[in-house]
Amino acid sequence: MAPLPKKKHSKKRKKDRASHFGIKNVPLTKCNEPGCDAFIVPHSACPECGVYKSQQILD
């Protein structure tokens, strides 16, 4: 027999649980450039020095 919930969960209970649905963890890494210690979003150019994969992308 499949487990059945004894009581219906209230709207508040559902909404309380849903408060976490929109939260996303963005893992930050450090810039690889020597002399630049900026935290950057992975797989994107560094906003501080504009370098991605050792190539100058931004000015």
Ligand SMILES: [Zn+2]
């Ligand atoms: Zn950098």
